[in-house]
Amino acid sequence: AQRVTQPEKLLSVFKGAPVELKCNYSYSGSPELFWYVQYSRQRLQLLLRHISRESIKGFTADLNKGETSFHLKKPFAQEEDSAMYYCALNVGVEGAQKLVFGQGTRLTINP
């Protein structure tokens, strides 16, 4: 079965503390994973994708095929990081995007 699990619906941390949003997936093929973010009153937008191996707004995510995980991390949280975060798995063929989303984690950064 193709599934993305984000075990935490809500996550609250203090400003300056490390952040880790968990994502686990179930997929028989070669996984391609993404993190999307939705800030308050804004549209859903791509934050990062694992094949890019880049850091966006200080966030990184490493694909761990052994643990079937793609956790999102940031060493020092900022108040502007408060948002809804969705992990997504591409189950499309030949690189075409067909995304399966997790249920999302609402991250709140306390001052």
Place this chain on the structure above:
Amino acid sequence: EAEVAQSPRYKITEKSQAVAFWCDPISGHATLYWYRQILGQGPELLVQFQDESVVDDSQLPKDRFSAERLKGVDSTLKIQPAELGDSAMYLCASSRWRTDTQYFGPGTRLTVL
């Protein structure tokens, strides 16, 4: 900066009525997606277009939902008749090609009474 447009932003209807949502993708984007997002869940793909052709509608409840993109530009998603369980946010997204980053619209929030 070009954005995906959707209308209406909010729609309230009674069950058994027909509703329609409109999406205008970013100019030049060949791929268009419709998603449904139930409160507390992530978006779920309903249908995907490549130009004017449907390439994936495996998750579309075809007994009541229909989607079209006649000229390969804007698109309409219709529900007839609406049911209480259809209350959700309906999101449209577009990308230049099927492998590219998806850009999302603001969504249409549907409430069925």
